[in-house]
Amino acid sequence: MRLEAISRIVKEPHRALEFSDCEWSSFLSILRESGTMGTFQACSLRAGCLNEFPAVAQRHLNSMRYYSDRQALQVIFECKLISRLLADKEIKPVFLKGAAYTLMKTCNSEGRVYTDIDALVPVAAISEAREILEFNFWRSKEVSNYDERYYRKWAHELPPLWHLRRKTVVDLHHNILPPISGRAPDIHYLLEACTPTDHGMALQPHALFVHSAVHLFMNEDFRNGFRDLVDLYLLADEFGQEKFWADVATLAKAVRAEKEAFYAAVSLRQFFGINVDELIESPQIRTVNTTRPRGVAETIFARALKPHHKNYLSTADKLAIFSAYIRGHWLRMPVHILTMHLSVKLFFSVRDAIFGSHYFEKQDPLELPGRENVRQ
Amino acid sequence: MLIDTGEYLFNLERGAELVGSELGQMYQMRQPHISEHIVDFHISLERPGLIRRFLRPQVTFCCDRSPAFKPVSKRQAFATLEWGMNWCIAAFDHSRLIIHAAVVRNDDVTVMLPASPGSGKSTLSAYLAMSNWQLFSDELAIIEPSNLQLSPMHRPICLKNQSIDLIHSWFPQAEITEPVLDTQKGTVAHLRPANWSTPAPAVPDFIVLPKFRPNQPLEITRLTKAEGFAEVHSHCFNYSTQGKRGFETLTRLINRTIQLQITYGDVGEVREYLEHQLETERAGHAP
Numbered sequence: 196m197r198l199e200a201i202s203r204i205v206k207e208p209h210r211a212l213e214f215s216d217c218e219w220s221s222f223l224s225i226l227r228e229s230g231t232m233g234t235f236q237a238c239s240l241r242a243g244c245l246n247e248f249p250a251v252a253q254r255h256l257n258s259m260r261y262y263s264d265r266q267a268l269q270v271i272f273e274c275k276l277i278s279r280l281l282a283d284k285e286i287k288p289v290f291l292k293g294a295a296y297t298l299m300k301t302c303n304s305e306g307r308v309y310t311d312i313d314a315l316v317p318v319a320a321i322s323e324a325r326e327i328l329e330f331n332f333w334r335s336k337e338v339s340n341y342d343e344r345y346y347r348k349w350a351h352e353l354p355p356l357w358h359l360r361r362k363t364v365v366d367l368h369h370n371i372l373p374p375i376s377g378r379a380p381d382i383h384y385l386l387e388a389c390t391p392t393d394h395g396m397a398l399q400p401h402a403l404f405v406h407s408a409v410h411l412f413m414n415e416d417f418r419n420g421f422r423d424l425v426d427l428y429l430l431a432d433e434f435g436q437e438k439f440w441a442d443v444a445t446l447a448k449a450v451r452a453e454k455e456a457f458y459a460a461v462s463l464r465q466f467f468g469i470n471v472d473e474l475i476e477s478p479q480i481r482t483v484n485t486t487r488p489r490g491v492a493e494t495i496f497a498r499a500l501k502p503h504h505k506n507y508l509s510t511a512d513k514l515a516i517f518s519a520y521i522r523g524h525w526l527r528m529p530v531h532i533l534t535m536h537l538s539v540k541l542f543f544s545v546r547d548a549i550f551g552s553h554y555f556e557k558q559d560p561l562e563l564p565g566r567e568n569v570r571q
Numbered sequence: 572m573l574i575d576t577g578e579y580l581f582n583l584e585r586g587a588e589l590v591g592s593e594l595g596q597m598y599q600m601r602q603p604h605i606s607e608h609i610v611d612f613h614i615s616l617e618r619p620g621l622i623r624r625f626l627r628p629q630v631t632f633c634c635d636r637s638p639a640f641k642p643v644s645k646r647q648a649f650a651t652l653e654w655g656m657n658w659c660i661a662a663f664d665h666s667r668l669i670i671h672a673a674v675v676r677n678d679d680v681t682v683m684l685p686a687s688p689g690s691g692k693s694t695l696s697a698y699l700a701m702s703n704w705q706l707f708s709d710e711l712a713i714i715e716p717s718n719l720q721l722s723p724m725h726r727p728i729c730l731k732n733q734s735i736d737l738i739h740s741w742f743p744q745a746e747i748t749e750p751v752l753d754t755q756k757g758t759v760a761h762l763r764p765a766n767w768s769t770p771a772p773a774v775p776d777f778i779v780l781p782k783f784r785p786n787q788p789l790e791i792t793r794l795t796k797a798e799g800f801a802e803v804h805s806h807c808f809n810y811s812t813q814g815k816r817g818f819e820t821l822t823r824l825i826n827r828t829i830q831l832q833i834t835y836g837d838v839g840e841v842r843e844y845l846e847h848q849l850e851t852e853r854a855g856h857a858p
Binding site: 216219220223224225227228249251252254255257258259261262265268504505506 | 582584607608609610611613634635636637663664665666812813814
């Protein structure tokens with residue numbers, strides 16, 4: 196099973212009908228590791244071929260879809276509650292990413308699984324918003340002193356807030372990029388591109404696309420890169436008519452994310468073979484279609500956006516992932532801060548490599564003793 | 572190395588050499604072979620790089636090459652493998668209701684034994700499994716929502732602390748792994764059940780909640796449906812994930828079964844009761 200093939204199968208689920216059992220075993224493992232198993236169930240259901248897959252495969256696919264549907268109910272509950280709590284102080288949170296997909300009922304929300312609820316509020320309101328949530332039993336998880344200073348001084352978001360009883364997680368943002376990067380846009384462009392849903396405000400589809408592109412291509416951590424790329428593909432597939440691309444281009448320019456939109460378009464063409472010329476050749480994005488961004492897309496993103504299943508990554512892939520890691524930090528921080536930050540992180544990595552990765556971990560008061568650290 | 576537990580097929584991709592003797596003893600593994608069937612979970616026991624590979628060596632259970640737990644001492648490799656396999660089922664199989672319970676079957680009676688730590692469930696289910704009862708599982712009752720059926724799993728029984736010596740003394744010829752100290756659950760060993768045939772899937776008839784008290788004479792209390800629901804609900808792994816379907820499945824399960832609480836001091840008396848007197852509960856009290 197080649198990682199390059201996975202995106203084509205997501206696009207054309209009928210291809211999986213030809214799989215041997217051995218190929219199914221690999222495919223399911225890659226889907227699970229990359230967090231796209233439920234998404235593939237939804238794609239194959241829409242394509243009408245799910246019921247023809249082997250029973251074992253159907254069971255796993257349907258299992259993750261069931262979990263995703265159940266999670267969506269929880270997210271709707273949380274968004275409704277958070278909107279109501281903050282409305283008392285006239286703060287209107289705009290939900291982003293996964294929560295927004297669920298509220299907007301986009302195709303890519305079907306089968307999707309995510310860990311946090313992301314909400315955007317103006318920077319002037321963020322302290323008050325945090326206080327309201329803390330009053331209602333959300334608490335910050337204990338982070339290292341270094342990370343706490345990082346969040347306060349440089350970041351565009353607060354440390355995650357966990358609900359004490361329900362264990363749901365809220366990420367409060369006041370911007371979509373860290374101020375320290377110098378790239379943080381004027382968020383009123385995003386706050387204007389939102390729409391009310393039944394359970395809270397969410398970004399409109401073209402803004403979802405732009406934000407997803409920014410989040411993906413300015414990130415340093417690409418473990419969910421493939422899942423996020425599939426989001427972009429499904430948004431393009433569902434909404435990609437002419438006005439949509441014009442709106443994407445306009446908003447991308449307003450928030451100074453033309454390059455990220457360009458990377459998104461090139462990656463979609465590379466991985467899914469779809470026609471994104473309307474975006475690439477738009478007046479706003481055309482200007483960034485030069486040699487270097489094309490080179491970055493071809494050498495780094497063409498590899499780093501594959502699923503990260505260790506059984507299938509080549510050395511070149513791992514090198515690209517590391518380059519993306521450095522690049523992501525580079526984009527978010529001035530050089531002198533980056534150097535210091537990477538040195539500190541390197542020190543911690545070496546320390547953990549010697550002593551073991553959990554030796555110095557703070558005991559988390561939210562984790563009960565004896566509970567395993569469940570990945571989800 | 573493929574581990575076929577009947578209901579789930581695991582592929583232990585890496586680290587099989589760390590648990591080779593236990594796998595041979597518990598599962599009687601033959602030569603590894605490429606599966607002709609779809610593997611449910613790809614698991615591995617991974618060793619860290621650098622110093623922790625040699626100094627107080629550790630091992631980490633991974634699924635799809637991604638860590639599921641924090642690392643444990645290398646001595647605990649088999650225990651972490653078994654718990655990891657349970658974790659894969661509980662974390663990823665959302666198609667069924669999963670209850671923390673042992674399930675045993677004798678003739679045509681299927682008994683589910685949900686229990687908290689300290690209730691003696693492990694010792695009791697091990698005793699039954701070595702006494703001609705068929706063991707479906709010592710840990711996970713996996714219930715199909717559409718028809719309430721439980722499927723048997725070929726897995727060894729996890730014994731803890733005093734259980735290990737008790738089972739040794741009752742069944743000197745039993746296959747038990749070398750005890751491992753200082754795990755999260757204390758001292759742990761695994762036992763191969765005497766009877767590893769494959770019974771057909773079955774719907775539970777009785778739900779029995781055991782409570783061990785030293786020197787306690789056998790005491791049987793029949794629970795009301797509401798009490799039964801509350802008790803079993805507290806032992807479900809994935810009740811909240813199952814949502815409405817979880818409620819409906821559990822309701823049908825409680826209505827279909829008779830729930831009993833058994834306080835006991837002697838496992839022999841419990842076996843005697845289950846083999847000869849349990850049926851009177853069903854005959855004497857029509858649902």
